[in-house]
């Protein structure tokens with residue numbers, strides 16, 4: 001099955017996919033696949049999907065990625081490996097869904113015999129010996145699916161499910177602004193391989209009961225500063241410990257982003273070593289610009305950063321200053 005995505009139909013892109021696929025298929029040594037820290041469904045799904053395809057071709061793959069609890073259903077016992085202190089001799093390193101090389105985790109990005117960079121972040125500087133980077137792609141899993149199309153391997157549900165999980169994660173289950181025709185077409189063809197879509201969607205959204213108690217605590221903090229143009233909420237460590245194990249798949253910022261009249265949504269999460277900041281923005285306002293200013297990164301619509309110091313009020317001031325500067329760039333644009 002082959003799907004040619006719309007804006008990825010150019011000869012240069014197809015040529016790059018073939019080049020990467022040939023390099024992967026021809027590698028006789030170990031292949032190590034890593035992703036970004038705090039892996040999400042796209043990071044995990046891309047690594048597992050590509051690893052399974054390469055194993056089907058007889059390759060020895062190592063995937064030192066840690067699956068968060070809510071995504072453990074995606075992986076089998078033998079899919080993942082613990083973090084690797086160094087790369088094995090003659091290793092091909094594949095870095096997936098990593099916008100900035102420093103965010104890669106699981107194994108060092110130095111010492112590989114060859115490094116391939118597969119990603120869809122606009123900030124990716126094309127590190128590595130070969131880079132398949134397409135910011136127009138809704139998910140890295142879209143690029144992995146194109147690679148699997150180009151490999152001499154047959155699609156199976158075991159390959160399709162992790163790719164679909166990656167695509168669904170990064171598109172907010174096909175709802176966000178990056179959900180283009182190519183994403184919908186690819187989702188359809190992955191389902192066609194033999195995925196029970198309703199069951200997968202149900203599984204992806206399940207959370208422990210404590211998650212919903214935490215949701216209540218966080219939602220009770222929602223405010224609308226900067227003349228109502230921002231929806232802002234926070235989560236303290238105490239809220240987390242009060243409810244018990246709420247899991248780690250919270251997308252509370254994805255809920256408050258729909259508050260009428262707002263252009264930016266922010267969730268401040270108190271951590272042991274600082275305050276994690278999740279930002280969502282309605283184009284043309286850029287979450288990426290806000291987070292780059294705060295030393296983080298991500299996409300135009302969704303980005304993140306970490307502010308040092310555990311003081312939530314201080315972090316809020318720092319973040320709202322950055323938001324105000326970004327909003328000022330768009331003063332004339334309609335909300």
Ligand SMILES: [Mn+2]
Nearest residue numbers: 042097140170
């Ligand atoms: Mn991604």
